[in-house]
Amino acid sequence: MNLSALSASLEPLNLRSCLIQQQGRLIFEHYRDQRTCSEIAKINSCTKSILSALVCIAMDQGHLSGPSAPLSEFFPQLSRDADTRKQQITIGQLLTMSAGFRWTEFGGANSFPKMTRSPHWVNYVLEQPLADEPGTRMEYNSGISQLLSSIVVQASGMSTARFAEQYLFGPLGITEYEWETDPQGIHTGGYGLKLRPTGLLNFGQLYLQQGVWENSQIISSEWVARSAQPAMQTEPPRHGGYGWHWWTDTITGDTRTGESAAVDYYYARGYAGQFVYVLPELETVVVLTRDNMRGRNNPPPDVFGEYIAPLLVNPEGF
Known part of the structure; x- marks a missing residue:
């Protein structure tokens, strides 16, 4: 299967975009129409990985002491909480979604929709009881990302978006974006950011280059490595691991020579088919975006797993 065949395979899927960059060279570029290349669009929970980068930059700059910094340093009201374990939750545990809060993102308790309907999102999250000992179990929680966005504001003295403009978006050439805020004006940490596909590609390339962009170290290589390292194992139906607001997994397959292959990778993932691999x-970055919502009972196809990963395991296909 060659790139022409890949393009034909993607055509009926109605993707907004599919970009593949290898060794710093854009080798495949597919857009649904001419407007898509220049339009900003929702990246949904890929916002979490952008936020993770901002937390890393804040640590590099000394605004945050490191991943072991306690949550109570930024939210002193936790000293009044009956559960004293909350005071010991760390920034690192927030990044790995292992803070231990009782939370059901969707379904069941519907924690995420309830947060977005509350008058104070940060307080809503902090008031949730603990279901697990902090640091022991990963539970997907967009409220945790909102806490991290608030921490970036407190630590840097500027809004999350302004901090991003100055230290991440600016260097990457991202000049146009939109970003939602909560009722207190804190930019949404778990979703709500709009970017162009090429902005996502540059973001992925920054991580591929271990935090270096145009000879400048935007994020320390130490934090890039920690971000991509699987710190927590996910639970079914998810598979793979979870790092610092990045998912981790492995491509497995057989090469054309009959040898088995296993390639580790990490990725940002957003609802309805937004991905940065x-x-x-x-030496490859893949960006996928789409905007035709299918609903929970009709998820979008696994474009990366079905169409792109086999080509990457068998580079002769390129």
């Missing part, structure tokens, strides 16, 4: 071993 970083494959260090293959």
Whole structure:
């Protein structure tokens, strides 16, 4: 299967975009129409990985002491909480979604929709009881990302978006974006950001280059490595691991020579088919975006797993 065949395979899927960059060279570029290239669009929970980068930059700059910094340093009201374990939750545990809060993102308790309907999102999250000992179990929680956005504001003295403009978006050439805020004006940490596909590609390339962009170290290589390292194992139906607001997994398959192959990668993932895949071993970044919501009972196809990963395992296909 060659790139022409890949383009034909993607055509009926109605993707907004599919970009593949290898060794710093854009080798495949597919857009649904001419407008898509220049339009900003929702990246949904890929926002979490952008936020993770901002937390790393804040640590590099000394605004945050590091991943072991306690949550109570930024939210002193936790000293009045009956559960004293909350005071010991760390920034690192927020990044790995292992803070231990009782939370059901959707379904069941519907924690995420309830947060967005509350008058104070940060307080809503902090008031949730603990279901697990902090640091022991990963539970997907967009409220945790909102806490991290608030921490960036407190630590840097500027809004999350302004901090991003100055230290991440600006260097990457991202000049146009939109970003939602909560009722207190804190930019949404778990979703709500709009970017162009090329902005996502640059973001993935920054991580592939271990935090370096145009000879400047935007994020320390230490934090890039920690971000991509699987710190927590996910639970079914998810598979793979979870790092610092990045998902981790492995491509497995057989090469054309009959040898088995296993390639580790990590990725940002947003609802309805927004992805940024970083494959260090293959020096490759893949961006996928779409906007035709299918609903929970009719999820979008696994474009990366079905169409792109087999080509990456068998580079002769390129």
